[in-house]
Amino acid sequence: MATSSLSKLMLSPTSMSPHSPVTHRPNxxxxxxxxxxxxxxxxxxxxxxxxxxxxxxxxxxxxxxxxxxxxxxxxxxAAFPTVMDINQIREILPHRFPFLLVDRVIEYNPGVFAVAIKNVTINDNFFPGHFPERPIMPGVLMVEAMAQVGGLVMLQPEVGGSRDNFFFAGIDKVRFRKPVIAGDTIVMRMTLVKLQKRFGIAKMEGKAFVGGEVVCEGEFLMAMGSE
Structure with missing residues (x-):
């Protein structure tokens, strides 16, 4: 039986010799x-x-x-769960564009704590000025976003806060750990630590995370008023 030309080439002594020239190199x-x-x-x-x-x-x-x-x-x-969407957030917080800095609530216990997210995009109106060549979210706006999450905790019937008379009263021990840039998703947790209804003062602790790492943390004072 005749063998194919390929088989002859592979079995021939010339092809097996280590000194035979190489005429083709594969990719x-x-x-x-x-x-x-x-x-x-x-x-x-x-x-x-x-x-x-x-x-x-x-x-x-x-x-x-x-x-x-x-x-x-x-x-x-999986996406973050939706406990409270943007329309429900707008019913609680008085803030509007361009200063509403909470996009979704993902965990919530009225009068105790709230966890919410802020999607940071290059279209946010502060990036053209902070900074044109290196877009970084201003730290003061990170603090403001966290305070708004605190507002979602406090502006509830269980606590007695008033949407018309609710103010950010003070901050303490605030630290910025890492810069936040366009494309990040900030996850913010605000927890009520102490409430003095008589004086209308609430103390809260807050932490903000990006990718599981703390980017901002601090203590917040909220001033509440009655309807």
């Missing part, structure tokens, strides 16, 4: 994995000298070790 694929989870993994595909094209594909952190790697990233993470 080579290089795969680079990260040394740590803090680096991006990349796959680089390079072609022969005949073409100068190259392709680099980047994936998210730790994707090589992700057990859910077969699931598209847009389906991998």
């Amino acid at each position: 080579i694929s290089f795969i680079t994995f990260p040394n740590s989870r803090s680096q991006l993994s990349a796959t680089q595909l390079r072609k022969t000298k005949n073409t100068s094209r190259s392709f680099t594909a980047f994936c998210s952190l730790g994707a090589a070790n992700d057990p859910k790697g077969d699931t598209p990233i847009e389906l991998r993470y």
Whole structure:
């Protein structure tokens, strides 16, 4: 039985000799994995000298070790729950554009605590001036956003706060841990620590997080009035 020309080439002594000249080099694929989870993994595909094209594909952190790697990233993470949407927030807080800095409440116990989010986008009106070349959310607006979450806790019948007579009275021990930039989602927790109804003063503790890391924290004083 006649053998194919390919088989003859593979089995011939000339093709097996280590001194035989190489007439063709196949395309080579290089795969680079990260040394740590803090680096991006990349796959680089390079072609022969005949073409100068190259392709680099980047994936998210730790994707090589992700057990859910077969699931598209847009389906991998659940959204924050909605306990109170923006329309319900507007019914409680008197703030309006451009100073309403709470987008959604994700956990809530009236008169005790509230957890809410603020989606930071490049379209926020403060970014053109703070700063044009490096957009960072002003710290005072982070504090204001947290105070508004505190307002959601206090402006309830259980507490007796009045929407028309509710004021931000003071701050103490405020620290800014990391900058907040466009694209971040701030998760803010405000907890009532002490309430003096006789004087209409409430003390609250607040923390703001981005990606599970504290970006701002402090103590807040709220002044309440009756209807």
